[in-house]
Amino acid sequence: MLEYEGAAWYEKQFFSQGGCLRLSFGAVLTYAKVWLDGQYLGDHYGGFSQFSFIVPNISQGCHTLTVLADNRFDQYSIPQKRVDWYPYGGISRDVSIEELHGICVLENRLEYTLSEDLTSAKCQLVLQCYNAGIQAQTDLTVTVGEQTVYRGSISVPAGMTQTVTLPESCLENITLWEPENPKLYSVCIQTDTDDLYDRVGFRHICVSDRKILLNGKPLQIRGINRHDDHPDFGFAFPPSRIQHDLDLITGLNCNAIRGAHYPNSQLFLDYLDELGILFWSEIPIWGIGFSVETLGDPTVVDRGLTMHKEMVRYYYNHPAIILWGMHNEIRADTEPALHMTKTYYDYLKANGGNRLVVYAANQYFTDICCAYSDVICVNQYYGWYDGDLPAWIPFLEQYCQRMDSLGMADKPFIMSEFGGGALYGYHDAECTKWSEEYQAKLLRYCLKLFGEHPAVAGAFIWQFCDARTSSQMDLSRARGFNNKGIMNEYRRPKAAYFAVQEAYHQWMEQNK
Ligand code: ADA
Numbered sequence: 001m002l003e004y005e006g007a008a009w010y011e012k013q014f015f016s017q018g019g020c021l022r023l024s025f026g027a028v029l030t031y032a033k034v035w036l037d038g039q040y041l042g043d044h045y046g047g048f049s050q051f052s053f054i055v056p057n058i059s060q061g062c063h064t065l066t067v068l069a070d071n072r073f074d075q076y077s078i079p080q081k082r083v084d085w086y087p088y089g090g091i092s093r094d095v096s097i098e099e100l101h102g103i104c105v106l107e108n109r110l111e112y113t114l115s116e117d118l119t120s121a122k123c124q125l126v127l128q129c130y131n132a133g134i135q136a137q138t139d140l141t142v143t144v145g146e147q148t149v150y151r152g153s154i155s156v157p158a159g160m161t162q163t164v165t166l167p168e169s170c171l172e173n174i175t176l177w178e179p180e181n182p183k184l185y186s187v188c189i190q191t192d193t194d195d196l197y198d199r200v201g202f203r204h205i206c207v208s209d210r211k212i213l214l215n216g217k218p219l220q221i222r223g224i225n226r227h228d229d230h231p232d233f234g235f236a237f238p239p240s241r242i243q244h245d246l247d248l249i250t251g252l253n254c255n256a257i258r259g260a261h262y263p264n265s266q267l268f269l270d271y272l273d274e275l276g277i278l279f280w281s282e283i284p285i286w287g288i289g290f291s292v293e294t295l296g297d298p299t300v301v302d303r304g305l306t307m308h309k310e311m312v313r314y315y316y317n318h319p320a321i322i323l324w325g326m327h328n329e330i331r332a333d334t335e336p337a338l339h340m341t342k343t344y345y346d347y348l349k350a351n352g353g354n355r356l357v358v359y360a361a362n363q364y365f366t367d368i369c370c371a372y373s374d375v376i377c378v379n380q381y382y383g384w385y386d387g388d389l390p391a392w393i394p395f396l397e398q399y400c401q402r403m404d405s406l407g408m409a410d411k412p413f414i415m416s417e418f419g420g421g422a423l424y425g426y427h428d429a430e431c432t433k434w435s436e437e438y439q440a441k442l443l444r445y446c447l448k449l450f451g452e453h454p455a456v457a458g459a460f461i462w463q464f465c466d467a468r469t470s471s472q473m474d475l476s477r478a479r480g481f482n483n484k485g486i487m488n489e490y491r492r493p494k495a496a497y498f499a500v501q502e503a504y505h506q507w508m509e510q511n512k
Contacts, residue, residue: 003471008090010067018060020100020132024052026093026265027235028069030077035066045303046078047071047092048262048284049310054100054130056159067091076299078307080289084482085227085261086468092235093265100132102193103156109316110144110187110200111353114174118215121171121202123149127164127189131156138191144200145185147171154191176215177201177319179255182276184319201273201319205354207374210412212356212457214278214322220451220511221278221414221458222504223256224249224486227467228264231489242268246275248491249464253504258416258460261286261328263311272320280358280416280460281315282325283307287362289472296336301343308344312352324348326359326372329379333366345372360416365402370411375457376403379417383442384433384484392449400455412457418446419462422496423478424488434483436495443486443496447503451510461500465491 025032029047033040036055044051071089073081081087107128112121125142136157142150149169156162175183184199205214212219226245228235242265249257256278259268263281272279285304294300308326315321326344330337341359348357356374361367370376378399383389396413403409422439431437443461450456466485469477481489486496 003087004089005072005087006070008069008071010069010091012065013062014065014097015062016058016060016097017099018058020054020056021058022052022054022098022100022104022106022130023065024050024096024098025067025091026050026095028067028091029071029089029235031070031072033068033070037063038066046307046310049307050266050314051310052106054132054161056132065095065097067095075294076297076303078300078303079261079284079286080294082289082470082472083261083284083286084288084469084473084477086229086234087470088234100130100194102133102135103129103131103138103154103191104194105189105191105196106130106161107313108187108189108196108198109313110198112200112202114202114204118176118204119173121174122168123171124168125149125166125187125189127166128161129154129156129164129191130161131158133193134158135192138193141188141190142166143186143188144171171202174202177203177273177276178215179276179278182274182319184273187317198317199270199273200317203319203354205322205356207356207410207412209410210455210457212375212412219457220507221256221460222254222507223258223278223280223414223458223460224252224254224464224500225258225260225417225460225462226464227260228262228268229467229489231468237265237268239267242271244491245464246271246277248487249277250275252486252497252501253508256280256322256458256460257464258282258323258325260417260463263315266314269315269318269320273318277320278322279318279320280323280325281311281321282328282360283311285327285330287328287330290330292331292334292336295330295334295340301340304340305343305347308347309351312348316353322355323375324352324355324357326357328360329362330359332359332361332363332369334368338369338372341369341372358414358416365398370403370406370408373411375412375414376408377414377416379462380415381418381420383445384420389442389445392446396449396453396455413455414457415446415450415459417460417462419443419484421478421483422494423483424466424492424494434478439484439486440495440499444499444503447500447507451503451507461486465489
């Protein structure tokens, strides 16, 4: 049913040898409650993050897993009901069941600091372990790449989850992870009864003098915004479709994706790590839907903070993520927004690893939160909604002047959204709005301007492909789609696809 809001029940029977199980959920929209054999295990709020339950002492035989997925909105919802994407409900990512034996490694986080010359990494591994057995001790071996970084033993009391922080170790002569050579190191963690394999990449990102530096070298972001949506699969993307989207994106000469407007799947991130595509990962605080009062509500601020914590917890090891996005287009000219932004910024800077922390702004010259964004990221639609294309020139100038006057002259800019709609297959020699020709012209103009502007460190075009939107967007969305895709929803290219391919190619040539 179109935009059904309410409860959906899922039930699945499975056979278990018995013992201790871990039930993991990739994503359930938006509020989930879980039972095993009628016994309540717990709940989780937030449609785009992982969660799991450990259930000890399961008998051998058939068991029933029951899930309630509820996608209703209320005054504390993140996102709020008004969004410019399709508000799917239900279980959208994998559910897995593992049998746990003895001391198991549930999660790992590799924290590292690179030496000044970027040739060695001081590493510290933080493990989440659970003891599903009775022996309180296990041998533990950890290798990163070829190097054994820990061999020893650890203790975890039976039936307990424990954080285990291993002693620091140093990896010499590392090969850095970079877009041109995305070197990944395998991490292998073994106890007497369990193992966990992961991958990490070593890289450094910072800003200096209006530039973003990746591994000490200026980075120009050739980016695109992408909704994780497909008409045939919704949010439940099969691997082959992810690969196809990424082929199209690399074919565009992009080096970065903004996961607008929510965390994407682990599988998606794994591909980005492998391909060397940079990623902006954000939580679904999509500002237009949030009143100032809602932004200031402690429950909402807390829910957002939990989402950031979960994003950091589960995505920490992905080198592809260079930007944590706190929110999009909120009323950043107000005190509640300032409080929210500061809360998230402080958390992400302290806990998010070596990443830039940003938000996508549209309050322009009245924004009071700029101090809490490492890069000034601006959404603006000159040439589409308000203003014509030449309006971009004074706009950028004034923005730079404002940053100077705020004492933030060294912060780079990213144009985090810009673009215009085109109906696939609608051509017009007069280049009127909604034609493929107009959209191509608009993006060509913007990319030339941004590519040559000394303060602009990169761009994320809005958007990769047309995406179904919600009825809340009403008449501004022909067909019920946001039509600013440079491809239609089935990934058929519009004229703009080729214009962007060419423009980003020119950026690459200019930077050789
Ligand atoms: C905003 C918003 C996007 C999209 C866009 C548009 O900038 O962040 O999600 O709605 O506008 O198409 O107008």
